[in-house]
């Protein structure tokens with residue numbers, strides 16, 4: 575499976591506060607890779623580095639590398655608008671432009687020089703159909719998009735993101751603001767579009783059932799690092815990292831007769847990364863050793879495609 579986006583030794587600071595610490599990950603093409611982790615661990619920050627949305631925030635410093643195919647995403651002179659056309663984004667909170675439903679979709683093609691009315695009509699209908707909202711809005715295309723419900727607004731934003739035919743779609747908690755009944759509809763839509771257009775998704779969700787439903791691969795983040803990465807089922811069947819094990823142990827058992835003990839990690843997540851040098855989980859981990867406080871474990875492959883950053887799986891652990 576070839577990768578479409580790669581991050582290498584990626585670190586990011588907001589002013590003096592470090593938010594990403596040495597991220598190394600490959601995102602495979604035509605797959606759904608999901609990121610999960612506690613609030614503030616850097617999920618949104620990482621996704622925004624992929625299409626340079628962090629450029630808009632003053633004081634951001636980035637080291638390391640992000641590649642989109644062969645292209646260095648942070649190369650000077652790169653056309654950022656073109657990059658964002660190829661790596662699109664859907665946010666947690668729907669953000670339609672304060673204009674008509676029609677113009678929300680037509681805005682992009684117009685700025686790229688499409689003037690022909692029939693062609694624009696065609697793009698608008700195709701995009702709205704693709705996002706499963708055409709039937710609901712076809713008779714009110716000239717009405718302001720802000721008058722739509724939250725679920726409709728989110729599907730409009732998906733239609734707008736799809737209109738430019740991105741290669742990669744970054745979705746930052748795209749269903750968490752939606753009503754539960756609409757969530758399933760929008761998630762199914764993502765799955766359908768992924769198959770139809772061979773899209774690559776990079777997805778954030780707090781909801782483990784959402785993640786399981788939709789993803790091919792799962793990355794677990796903690797305190798600015800990816801601590802575990804593997805195929806979606808592998809993470810549920812054999813979680814390796816102590817943080818992942820604690821996270822999954824908190825899911826209620828499928829059957830009321832099944833016994834399951836939640837693993838509780840003591841203390842709180844240190845924030846921000848600050849000057850901690852060892853493993854990000856060291857202050858809370860029941861298996862912590864002196865080495866964990868001194869050194870930071872790197873992601874290493876354990877079984878086919880299953881990587882973890884933890885000295886428990888390091889042959890040199892006895893050091």
Ligand SMILES: Nc1ncnc2c1ncn2[C@@H]1O[C@H](COP(=O)(O)OP(=O)(O)OP(=O)(O)O)[C@@H](O)[C@H]1O
Nearest residue numbers: 588593612613614615616617618619620631845846
């Ligand atoms: N614009 C910003 N300026 C300064 N610090 C920021 C900014 N955005 C995020 N941070 C900090 O960077 C760290 C990572 O934040 P980020 O939003 O990436 O986390 P997250 O994992 O997406 O959290 P959540 O699940 O709550 O959305 C946090 O400590 C946060 O406070």
Ligand code: SF4
Nearest residue numbers: 853856859866884885
């Ligand atoms: S490296 Fe050490 S502190 Fe970190 S998760 Fe593994 S055992 Fe725990």
Ligand SMILES: [Mg+2]
Nearest residue numbers: 617618619746
């Ligand atoms: Mg976030």
